[in-house]
Amino acid sequence: MIAAPAPGATWQHRHVLDVDVFSAADIDLVMRTADEMKEILARPIPKVPALRGTSVTIIFWEASTRTRVSFEVAAKNLSADVVNIAAGTSSVVKGESLVDTIRTVEALGADMIVMRHSVSGAPYLAAEVFGGPVLNGGDGWHGHPTQALLDLYTMRARLGDVAGRKVVILGDILHSRVARSNIWTLTAMGADLWLCGPTTLLRGFDAWATRWADGRAAPGHGRFTVTSDIDAALRDAEVVMALRLQRERMDAGLLPSLREYSARFGLTRERLAAARPDALVMHPGPMNEGVEIAADVAVLDRSVILDQVANGVAVRMALLYLLSGGHPEGMSGG
Numbered sequence: 001m002i003a004a005p006a007p008g009a010t011w012q013h014r015h016v017l018d019v020d021v022f023s024a025a026d027i028d029l030v031m032r033t034a035d036e037m038k039e040i041l042a043r044p045i046p047k048v049p050a051l052r053g054t055s056v057t058i059i060f061w062e063a064s065t066r067t068r069v070s071f072e073v074a075a076k077n078l079s080a081d082v083v084n085i086a087a088g089t090s091s092v093v094k095g096e097s098l099v100d101t102i103r104t105v106e107a108l109g110a111d112m113i114v115m116r117h118s119v120s121g122a123p124y125l126a127a128e129v130f131g132g133p134v135l136n137g138g139d140g141w142h143g144h145p146t147q148a149l150l151d152l153y154t155m156r157a158r159l160g161d162v163a164g165r166k167v168v169i170l171g172d173i174l175h176s177r178v179a180r181s182n183i184w185t186l187t188a189m190g191a192d193l194w195l196c197g198p199t200t201l202l203r204g205f206d207a208w209a210t211r212w213a214d215g216r217a218a219p220g221h222g223r224f225t226v227t228s229d230i231d232a233a234l235r236d237a238e239v240v241m242a243l244r245l246q247r248e249r250m251d252a253g254l255l256p257s258l259r260e261y262s263a264r265f266g267l268t269r270e271r272l273a274a275a276r277p278d279a280l281v282m283h284p285g286p287m288n289e290g291v292e293i294a295a296d297v298a299v300l301d302r303s304v305i306l307d308q309v310a311n312g313v314a315v316r317m318a319l320l321y322l323l324s325g326g327h328p329e330g331m332s333g334g
């Protein structure tokens, strides 16, 4: 059985396009539903019939390992039928539009769509034309909602409540959809969030933080600090999440050189010493070891990078389940 959610907790979202529209109660419901999914995943046969008869179509226009595979595993664990479409082998290469592709997969029986696209906002367009739920597996620079939720889940599993805890996101903030979605979830849950990187890779975020401090752009009650002072950022941090330098999205001239970036902002053991002794090390992946994170830091005992990957399955099961509108009390395990 999947236990019923706490009284009063209801899910009212049709899609998962980003987490900016999720209240703290919504996020908490996802976390608790993911706890139920973790229990299922611990069973010898981690499968329940929650989505039996539901067809989940996974369309990725951009490369992915973790997100695509964990959505597929999650959907199969819920007994959904899964169809995978790689844009490179679909009629997209013949010029078919996003809208035509979405209408086509709907005509082929898709009940839910999971998608990744290089263009920010593409899942919102898909949600306008598709009759069922759309889950965003990452769109351009804009958002990666399921990554932010699994990051939060991983922090809570180790630290409990994140309220008041100092969480540092370090690196290429400018091009990061992961950072943007994490801002919403972490501040909604009351974390003391610090964004740190070279000034060229923080462009626009300082203005956001100023509006935030003025109370003009604060969706949550957490703190939100933007700085290039890595020593101040890491001091007494309880979580340090390094981000990949996203060179595929980067204009020339933003960084003097990779070597200088790594020397000034790479997460090394020496730098990490400024954080709490038990500070969690995180990275959404894929990692460029030796650039944004030293190889020996990525494998420290307190690194939870592989926990993030594993927790992605439970969190994505929770989201698929909540979007399916099923009633937990009516379900039986299998």
Ligand code: CP
Pocket: 063, 064, 065, 066, 067, 068, 138, 147, 284, 285, 286
């Ligand atoms: N974190 C993340 O989105 O990884 P993938 O690109 O491998 O899905």
